Structures are given as structure tokens and as C-alpha cells.
Amino acid sequence: MIEVTAADVCFVHVLDETGRRLVLAGGTPPFDELAGTIELAVGEGVAGWVALHGEPAVVEDKWNDPRYRYFPELRGENYASLLSVPMISRPGHLVGVLNVHSESRRHFSPDKVSLVGHVANLMAGAVENARLYTRLAEREEAVERFAQHTLELQEAERQRLAAEIHDGISQRIVSLHYHLCAAAETLPPESAQVATQISAARDLAAAALDEARSAIGGLRPPLLDDLGLGACLRGLARDLPPGISSDVEVDTSDLDAHVETAIYRMAQEALQNVVKHAKASHVRIELRSLPHVVQVLVVDDGVGFAPEAVVGQPGGTRYGLTGMQARADLVGAELRLDSTPGKGTRVSITVPVSEPLRP
Numbered sequence: 001m002i003e004v005t006a007a008d009v010c011f012v013h014v015l016d017e018t019g020r021r022l023v024l025a026g027g028t029p030p031f032d033e034l035a036g037t038i039e040l041a042v043g044e045g046v047a048g049w050v051a052l053h054g055e056p057a058v059v060e061d062k063w064n065d066p067r068y069r070y071f072p073e074l075r076g077e078n079y080a081s082l083l084s085v086p087m088i089s090r091p092g093h094l095v096g097v098l099n100v101h102s103e104s105r106r107h108f109s110p111d112k113v114s115l116v117g118h119v120a121n122l123m124a125g126a127v128e129n130a131r132l133y134t135r136l137a138e139r140e141e142a143v144e145r146f147a148q149h150t151l152e153l154q155e156a157e158r159q160r161l162a163a164e165i166h167d168g169i170s171q172r173i174v175s176l177h178y179h180l181c182a183a184a185e186t187l188p189p190e191s192a193q194v195a196t197q198i199s200a201a202r203d204l205a206a207a208a209l210d211e212a213r214s215a216i217g218g219l220r221p222p223l224l225d226d227l228g229l230g231a232c233l234r235g236l237a238r239d240l241p242p243g244i245s246s247d248v249e250v251d252t253s254d255l256d257a258h259v260e261t262a263i264y265r266m267a268q269e270a271l272q273n274v275v276k277h278a279k280a281s282h283v284r285i286e287l288r289s290l291p292h293v294v295q296v297l298v299v300d301d302g303v304g305f306a307p308e309a310v311v312g313q314p315g316g317t318r319y320g321l322t323g324m325q326a327r328a329d330l331v332g333a334e335l336r337l338d339s340t341p342g343k344g345t346r347v348s349i350t351v352p353v354s355e356p357l358r359p
């Protein structure tokens, strides 16, 4: 700037977040060291005037200009004339003010004013981009923290539920079963009908206990930290009922803990759906580490369904697929359901491997 204008020093004052103050953001050495330490209110000094009016100021004799404000740190006594131009990134959007000062007294020509104005506007665009990048990176980080927190809360809630079922419902079913057994033993031999009823009640209690146990099993936190996602997916395959065979192929993956938890829970729900709805004989589970993404697939050979008739339907009470979608959104994963009635179902979860956003 000082070369093209044949001036001696140049300062960049950037408008702060409040839009009310200009902060010195840079300058010709040695003044660059003062960055961040000098502030002007909008309306104060020549730069403040320029910020307020959005138009350049050409000041030939600053000591006779009422707008001028003296800063000892900027050694105002050494400079006689200045040109001050607004830095505008897009119409109506002031980013800051650029000043050039000359030691000797001179008049900046309209050509120079226009040239400096153009450069100032280019700089304004760059400053604004840098700020947007920073804000975006901060937001990205905030979303990440939110996702992590939400998933941790969900896991804590599941653990609480598992404990409640285990210590409450399951214990009571166990003692119910015990009392029924005791009652059956004290029955006189002629009460065959009562014995049949008690036996049926006992079977129901046993079935209820099994269900409670499997609910606890589903709620239990996966040992992701110890075993890794791949091994935990193998574990899910092992828990499939005997009628469904499986093959599992897993790469190692390196994802944030909360993202692994989310993927695990999604895969778990997909497999529960296979067991509950698909009437499948085989299911394939894959964990693939690809460049930039990790993909998990759950593919069954069952009856299939029409996903569009289920997902995103208002008033639906099913939480499985909706919950999967919510988890996917939370960690920035893409959930795809490919299914045709009669043709089996393919659930694919693709999550980007996070590369932090940099300006």
C-alpha cells in the first residue's frame, strides 16, 4: 500500500463484533506490534468518521482537520497528510477502515483514492472470509460437543433403565416365579386344574424374565472402549437367534467415542429389526474404513418393506428407524435404507472421518 501510494505508513482498523469500535488490526512495522491495543469509537477520529459515513476522507493538513485525533503511540506528530478509506466487503457491509499516512504534506489524488479503495475492499473480503471460517469452526465444535453430550446422556439413561429393570422388575419376577413353584409343591394331588394354571403362570413368569434380561442386554453399554467397534459388531452378530446365520467383515476404524456409540446403537437397532420383522435367514454385517468415511452395512435377505411408508411419517409411534435417523443427524452420518418388499433390506450408515475445519 505504501509503495503504490508513495506514502510512509499504513494502518488497518477493523470493526469489532459490536460494530461500534474500530480496533487497530495491523500496520506497517513497527506499528504492527500495536495490533489489538488501539481502539477508536465509530465517529471518533478520521477513521471513525470514515466508518460512520462509509466514504473516503482525504486530509491534506490533519492539524487543521477537526476530525483528526492524535495517538502518541502511532507517532501522529511524524505525519502530515492522510488518506482514509472504508473497507467494504459487499454493499452496506463495512469491515473496517484503511489509512495511509505520509510524512510530507500532500494531496492524495482521486486516482489514488480509488486505487486504495479497491485494495481496501479486497482486504475486507479476506477479513470477512477469515471471520466466517472462524465462526463456522466454532459452530462445528459446538455441534460436536452437543452431539457428544446428548449421546452420553442417552447412554446414561439407558444404563439407569437397565439397572431399574434388573433391580426392580426382574427381581420381582424371580420371586413371583419362586412363589408359584412353592404353591405348586403344596398342591394336593387332586387339584390338577389349579396345577395347570400355576404351571402356565410359571411359564409366563419365566418368559417375562427372559424378555427383561434381553431388554437389559440391549440397553447395556457396549464395551467400545475396550473392544472397539468391530468386535462389538461381532458381538451383536453372535447374539442373533439361532435361526439367522450371519457373516461379519470388519476393518479397524478410528472414530470419536461418541460417534462409535451412535453407530453401534444404529447397527443394534437395524439388527433388532432384522430379528423382529425381516423373517430373514441370513444377515451380513460390514464395517468398512474408506478414505474420508467409515461405512457400516447391515444387509438381510428377509421380506423387506417400503421405507418411505415408515420413515418420516407424521404421527408414527415407532421410534426405531426415527431414532436411528436422529442419531445419524446428531453425528453427521448419512443413513440409507434400501428395501423392496420381498427383496430384503440394506441399511447403510456412512459417517465422515472428522478432519477439523481450518481457515
Ligand SMILES: Nc1ncnc2c1ncn2[C@@H]1O[C@H](COP(=O)(O)OP(=O)(O)O)[C@@H](O)[C@H]1O
Pocket (backbone or CB within 6 Å): 273, 274, 276, 277, 278, 300, 302, 303, 304, 305, 310, 318, 319, 320, 321, 322, 345
Ligand atoms: N429389516 C427389516 N425388514 C423388514 N421390515 C423392516 C425392517 N426394518 C424395519 N422394518 C419395518 O419398518 C417398521 C418400523 O421399524 P422401526 O421404526 O424400527 O419400529 P419397530 O421396530 O418398533 O416396529 C417395522 O415395523 C417394520 O415393518
Ligand SMILES: [Mg+2]
Pocket (backbone or CB within 6 Å): 269, 272, 273, 320, 321
Ligand atoms: Mg425397530
